[in-house]
Amino acid sequence: MTLTTQVLRRTPLHALHIALGARMVPFAGYEMPVQYPAGVLKEHLHTREKAGLFDVSHMGQAFLAGDTAALERLTPADVAGLKEGMQRYGLLLTDAGTIKDDFMFSRLQGEADLYVVVNADTKEGDFALIAGKLAGAATLTPRPDRALLALQGPAAAAVLERHSPGISELTFMKVGRATVAGCPAIVSRTGYTGEDGFEISLEGEDAEKVARTLLAEAEVLPIGLGARDSLRLEAGLCLYGHDIDETRNPAEASLMWSVGKRRKEAKDFPGAAATLGPQAIKRVGLRPDGRAPAREGTEIADKTGRIIGKVTSGGFGPSLNAPMAMGYVESVFAVNGTPVDLIVRGKALPATISPMPFVPHTYRR
Amino acid sequence: MSEVRYTDQHEWIRLEGDEATVGITKYAAESLGDVVFVELPPLAKTVTAGGEAAVVESVKAASDIYAPAGGTVTAANSALEKEPSKVNEDPEGAGWFFKLKLADAGEFAKLMDAAAYAKFVEGL
Numbered sequence: 001m002t003l004t005t006q007v008l009r010r011t012p013l014h015a016l017h018i019a020l021g022a023r024m025v026p027f028a029g030y031e032m033p034v035q036y037p038a039g040v041l042k043e044h045l046h047t048r049e050k051a052g053l054f055d056v057s058h059m060g061q062a063f064l065a066g067d068t069a070a071l072e073r074l075t076p077a078d079v080a081g082l083k084e085g086m087q088r089y090g091l092l093l094t095d096a097g098t099i100k101d102d103f104m105f106s107r108l109q110g111e112a113d114l115y116v117v118v119n120a121d122t123k124e125g126d127f128a129l130i131a132g133k134l135a136g137a138a139t140l141t142p143r144p145d146r147a148l149l150a151l152q153g154p155a156a157a158a159v160l161e162r163h164s165p166g167i168s169e170l171t172f173m174k175v176g177r178a179t180v181a182g183c184p185a186i187v188s189r190t191g192y193t194g195e196d197g198f199e200i201s202l203e204g205e206d207a208e209k210v211a212r213t214l215l216a217e218a219e220v221l222p223i224g225l226g227a228r229d230s231l232r233l234e235a236g237l238c239l240y241g242h243d244i245d246e247t248r249n250p251a252e253a254s255l256m257w258s259v260g261k262r263r264k265e266a267k268d269f270p271g272a273a274a275t276l277g278p279q280a281i282k283r284v285g286l287r288p289d290g291r292a293p294a295r296e297g298t299e300i301a302d303k304t305g306r307i308i309g310k311v312t313s314g315g316f317g318p319s320l321n322a323p324m325a326m327g328y329v330e331s332v333f334a335v336n337g338t339p340v341d342l343i344v345r346g347k348a349l350p351a352t353i354s355p356m357p358f359v360p361h362t363y364r365r
Numbered sequence: 366m367s368e369v370r371y372t373d374q375h376e377w378i379r380l381e382g383d384e385a386t387v388g389i390t391k392y393a394a395e396s397l398g399d400v401v402f403v404e405l406p407p408l409a410k411t412v413t414a415g416g417e418a419a420v421v422e423s424v425k426a427a428s429d430i431y432a433p434a435g436g437t438v439t440a441a442n443s444a445l446e447k448e449p450s451k452v453n454e455d456p457e458g459a460g461w462f463f464k465l466k467l468a469d470a471g472e473f474a475k476l477m478d479a480a481a482y483a484k485f486v487e488g489l
């Protein structure tokens with residue numbers, strides 16, 4: 001018998017999740033809601049039809065002070081060129097140029113510091129890496145005391161406007177300080193569902209009040225990690241540790257759009273030579289022909305039966321009403337429309353290399 | 366006259382004459398969450414007690430459905446292919462998976478009855 005003592009951390013909304021009847025699971029060292037009584041399918045569809053509220057307080061929030069452009073030592077994104085009031089997606093790289101994590105960074109109006117949000121599972125390592133590599137140039141201050149909510153869906157703007165007048169003037173990828181339900185917040189017009197929506201960073205002590213205020217609106221349901229995963233997969237968005245990790249570079253991951261133009265020209269990021277060269281494999285979308293989902297780890301074969309890759313995320317898309325997957329294949333097969341087979345329970349399931357997102361984004365640009 | 370028995374893998378089996386109907390329990394359906402795909406066994410397939418007989422996929426994961434007793438598949442509920450949500454709506458009725466002609470009624474008799482299964486679930 002093995003005794004492991006793992007003390008799971010709790011977000012400031014833990015008591016609210018329990019009160020809402022959530023099924024709690026361990027995730028990234030936290031006790032998190034995987035679903036509420038409505039269930040994954042209804043939560044997913046509700047988010048696409050009206051609005052869903054997600055607790056993403058487990059993610060790593062921090063502020064970077066000093067020479068913030070020094071962050072370019074670790075990311076191929078254009079940090080120096082980020083204008084005030086804007087948020088951007090970036091990749092954190094290892095010395096070899098593979099993907100250490102993906103993250104969001106923002107420059108707030110009139111503020112010198114950079115506000116960054118990294119993944120929950122990787123935050124300790126990310127913060128140590130940033131602090132170490134930027135020592136002497138910039139100082140990172142993690143803010144584990146802060147909470148982070150996401151309000152996503154077509155009704156998100158109307159709902160948030162009621163509690164933060166003027167907030168809907170923010171357009172996609174814009175960010176600013178605002179007051180939400182009377183509480184100071186950093187609000188960005190971003191998310192992880194492909195829907196229009198907002199991410200709202202709050203003082204931990206204000207989180208429950210703001211969450212309860214938003215949940216009291218008729219359009220809003222609480223949404224767990226289960227639906228968060230199916231929503232992001234339909235939107236073609238990567239999940240770190242599955243679709244991207246330290247074995248992949250930005251080009252293999254089909255994330256070159258996150259590499260700044262200036263950075264590509266200057267080739268001044270870790271692993272630039274390899275990333276800017278030819279790639280043996282590429283991340284692609286996959287649409288199985290039937291209704292059987294192909295899960296993570298499923299082998300991808302060409303029509304002669306030779307294995308050409310592997311699924312990294314796969315499931316059933318409730319809005320797509322069909323199965324979908326993403327994975328890596330040999331680059332010659334990474335062309336939309338290419339027929340392949342997915343080896344599910346020993347049987348070859350026909351599928352097609354397909355464009356992502358699987359469900360169109362509805363960002364308010 | 367029919368009799369229902371249960372497995373520790375949360376399948377139910379209802380015996381009527383020498384034909385048995387198999388499905389998953391309400392407890393299993395609730396644990397799985399929303400079912401989106403069901404793979405049924407082909408007719409005339411021979412299954413053994415505890416052997417893989419069908420697959421059910423929910424929005425969360427894939428799970429094998431085991432034959433509670435050995436026998437030959439005589440019918441499959443093809444309605445589930447179009448409407449897999451029947452498994453959640455009525456797991457112990459319209460959401461049945463397949464029917465078996467049992468090879469050995471003794472295997473059926475060894476399974477848990479409703480009271481034993483209820484106690485088993487309570488202990489989980």
